[in-house]
Amino acid sequence: MILISVGASPGALAIPAVAGEIAASGNRVEVILGQKARRFVGPAAFREVALVDEPSETPEAVLLAPAPADALARLARGLYGSLSASTFVAPDLDAGTASHPAVRENLALLREDGRRIIEGQDGSMAAAGEIVATVIGSLGGPMGGLRLLVTAGGTREPIDSVRFIGNRSSGRMGLAVAREALRLGAGVTVVAANVERAEPGTEHHPVETVEELREAVLERAAGADALVMAAAVSDFTPATKVSEKIRRSTGTTSLELAPTADILEAVRERYPDLFVVGFAATHGDPVADAREKLASKGTDLVVGNDISREGVGFGAADNEVYVV
Helix, strand or coil, X not given: CEEEEECCCHHHHHHHHHHHHHHHCCCCEEEEECCCHHHCCCHHXXXXXXXXXXXXCCCCEEEEEEECHHHHHHHHCCCCCCCCCCEEEEECCCHHHHCCHHHHHHHHHHHHCCCEECECHHHCECCHHHHHHHHHHCCCCCCCCCEEEEEEEECCEECCCCCEECCCCCCHHHHHHHHHHHHCCCEEEEEEECCCCCXXXXXXXXXXXXXXXXXXXXXXXXXXXXXXECCECCCEEECCCCCCCCCHHHCCCCCCEEECXXXXXXXXXXXXXXXXXXXXXXXXXXXXXXXXXXHHHCCCEEEEEECCCCCCCCCCCCCCEEEC
């Protein structure tokens, strides 16, 4: 059971979403919502969890969020009562309070006591997704102790200083894999090709081109137990790069393309024992392509999906895949 103690500050508005996501991951959640905290968020907002005055059992972990300055002081001085060994604290402070020496001292004391501090920007409470990822990722699970390397998004190969060869991959698949691996206890690194956001709780490394992706993957695969290559990688790059914008006044222009590097082949050559999952995006039935890629690339699994189907293609919220 996960116990959430809601503090009296504006960050309380985000806690129903935090509690709901933790509950959706399969954990039972109980919430203590004091009278002062109810000035910011009401009991009706916590529909998916139990509101309690006292925990029904010893919690596996305790989350204090939001934690205003007075709560940090009480906790640091041992005045907050008995807490779980796994205690997470999400401070919610203004910038001036966050930088005050007494507050910094209290946070230092909490860290010395083994409390996990989840800090946001300029003292404000961390984003809900980051809080959820930190708490769930610390609970262990079937992937506890494993390091997963995930690629996401789609590469871009510059034609000139303005245009590029790219694809419609949004990065949703790779980020979803990373999110679920965190919930199962893994440590996750994401190499993201042109993805607008980072998945909370992961180590995020942005790249643009195939070559940047290749270098990042080969470097980070050394510390990984498995690689999930969910990124859509360009098959071709312009044979000649133009450093400035090609003007329309130039007239008809031919574009010569050269094959890009084969990242899976390079990974297999350097790390033959690494567990590798490849992806095959296909127009039509993906099973044949997935089987061919499994044999030719030497991967352990290939995930095939039909990108021509409405509602399950690039950028869609849902997907349907075959795993071979």
